[in-house]
Structure formats: structure tokens, C-alpha cells
Amino acid sequence: MSDALCVLATGGTYAARTLYANSEETLHSAKRPVLLNGIPDLMARPDLADRALTVTLQRIPAAQRRAEKALMDDFEVVRPRVLGALLDVLVGALKRLPTTELQQLPRMADFALLMTAAEPALPWEPGSFMRTYAAMQVRSASLILDDEPVADALRMFVDAQGQWSGTVKELLKGLNETVTPTPRPQVDWPATPKALGVSLRRLAGALGKAGYSVMHLGRSNKGERYALSKMQAHPAEASQDARETDGDLGVLGAHQDDAVEQTF
Structure with missing residues (x-):
């Protein structure tokens, strides 16, 4: 759902075979703002949060209803x-x-x-x-990061290591040995390097706003490589405004x- 809302916010096209035709294609294009309303925080994915504006409505007192x-x-x-x-x-x-x-x-x-x-x-x-x-x-x-066990582990890992670079497989081994969350969430915690790689790509933007750099270094014969570090110029001004x-x-x-x- 988050991916679909992102596509709708910035524009996307759906292609399908034209009715009663064998070789014709019909394109449906859409680009619209979307209103989401709910009590909990609905921005559970970083890519959707980057495309969203948040307005918190105050409860209406009984005398003003x-x-x-x-x-x-x-x-x-x-x-x-x-x-x-x-x-x-x-x-x-x-x-x-x-x-x-x-x-x-x-x-x-x-x-x-x-x-x-x-x-x-x-x-x-x-x-x-x-x-x-x-x-x-x-x-x-x-x-978003507060609800992500992988994000917590990555921040603890970078804080302890300072800077780190290597394959996703090596990173997963290091996280499992040093800063695996306790109790370990069996569902959310990545069990394979591929799953950890997906988490790294998904959380890179949110971690960057929190002051942690996640840089993809390409693929070697040993697997996908990443470099992790703590940004020297933390977005302090934005953090102050947030407070x-x-x-x-x-x-x-x-x-x-x-x-x-x-x-x-």
C-alpha cells in the first residue's frame, strides 16, 4: 500500500491489454494528492514519509462541537x-x-x-x-526508526565501530554477534543477507536524516558491499526545529x- 501511494503521489502508469484486442495496449496514468486520516502514525515506510505532510488535529472540546x-x-x-x-x-x-x-x-x-x-x-x-x-x-x-529493530541495531553498530565497510553477509554476522536486539524479534529480524540488503535500502533515507550514512559500494565477488558511518554534519538545525x-x-x-x- 505504501508503494502504491508513493506512485500515486508522484505519478505512475498502469498498462493493460485493450479490451477485445490482441495487440493493443491501454495506459492508465494517475497523479493525485491523497489524504490519510487515522489516530496512529500512518507513515510506516520511509519512502512514503518523504512524500507526506503531517498535520495533527487537536481534539475538539465538547463545548465547541x-x-x-x-x-x-x-x-x-x-x-x-x-x-x-x-x-x-x-x-x-x-x-x-x-x-x-x-x-x-x-x-x-x-x-x-x-x-x-x-x-x-x-x-x-x-x-x-x-x-x-x-x-x-x-x-x-x-x-520510523524507533519501530525498526534493524535500525536500532545498525545505529548501535555504527556507534561502536565508528566507520565500517564490507559485505552485507559480514554485516549480518556482525549484527548477530554484537548488537542483536533483545529479545530478538523472530519476524522482523533479517535471517539472510538478502533480507538485510532490502532493509538497508529501505532505511537508508531515514537513517540519513538521523545522522547515519548508508552508502552502497556496488557488488564484489563476495556480495553486495556497503559503507556505514556517522555523519560529521548532523542535521542539528532540522532536529532543533523538530523539537x-x-x-x-x-x-x-x-x-x-x-x-x-x-x-x-
Whole structure:
């Protein structure tokens, strides 16, 4: 499901044989934003977390709850102004987009550029979106790594070794001998070098945000080789923002009321 959502977020195509034809092919292309709603953290895979924005909604006190009809009646009154405000923001973003640049582009590069270009029209302080976005990704990576026994073992292994390079088979042997989690999870723990290699590729991005480098060195006659190390330049700024904002893009909403008043 995570892989399918990633494809849908950045665009993908499904090919199938055309009905009642032997040699024709029909392509179905899709690229859409997706809303996921739930109480637990739904970003269980690093690749999906890199493509997601997180907003934590606060519980509504009993005194502030409203019937749906009353809520929708009020929404219909303000809907034209809300639409006008969104269009004004989009116009401002498109006007600034050709001259907007970022020092480092995240995975959702075009989206990040558009949101950065929209900052003056919202209005947000320059750079506030990318700071909050980076902090949110650090928080998401931390939550993912906390639930991964392989990630815990790799961080302990790198902390003890400093730097390490070798084959996946040698790494699995070292993890089993030195920092195997206790009690050892029979289901989640990789039993073969191939399974550990899959975990390394899947967790490399999240480990990088936590300050650990996982670099693929190619394949030798002994198997796939990796280099593990602790990054000298840990993303401290993003981590600090994560502690201050809890990695939640909802904190940007503090400026949205001002944007609505100015636009109206």
C-alpha cells in the first residue's frame, strides 16, 4: 500500500491489454494528492514519509462541537472568500516560481519550490516552510526508526565501530554477534543477507536524516558491499526545529488567519 501511494503521489502508469484486442495496449496514468486520516502514525515506510505532510488535529472540546448542518451553513457563507484567498496565493506563487531557488531540493522538489514561492502571499516568513518541512521529515524518520529493530541495531553498530565497510553477509554476522536486539524479534529480524540488503535500502533515507550514512559500494565477488558511518554534519538545525515544532506542518497555521484577513 505504501508503494502504491508513493506512485500515486508522484505519478505512475498502469498498462493493460485493450479490451477485445490482441495487440493493443491501454495506459492508465494517475497523479493525485491523497489524504490519510487515522489516530496512529500512518507513515510506516520511509519512502512514503518523504512524500507526506503531517498535520495533527487537536481534539475538539465538547463545548465547541457543532452539528454538521450549522458548520456547513457557515462554510457556505465564507466559501467564496476562501476560494479567492487560495487563488490569490496561487497567483503569487506562480509569479515568484520562476525566480525561486532552494539550496537543497527535497524528494518532492517541485512541490517544495511552489510552497516556497507562495510564502509572501500566505504570508509566512521566508524559509519557514522548508524549515518546518525538514523538521517534520526528521520527526517522521525518528518515529520510523524507533519501530525498526534493524535500525536500532545498525545505529548501535555504527556507534561502536565508528566507520565500517564490507559485505552485507559480514554485516549480518556482525549484527548477530554484537548488537542483536533483545529479545530478538523472530519476524522482523533479517535471517539472510538478502533480507538485510532490502532493509538497508529501505532505511537508508531515514537513517540519513538521523545522522547515519548508508552508502552502497556496488557488488564484489563476495556480495553486495556497503559503507556505514556517522555523519560529521548532523542535521542539528532540522532536529532543533523538530523539537520546537514537533515536526507538524500545522504550526504554520498560526499565520493563516492574518493571510485571510489581508486577502479579504
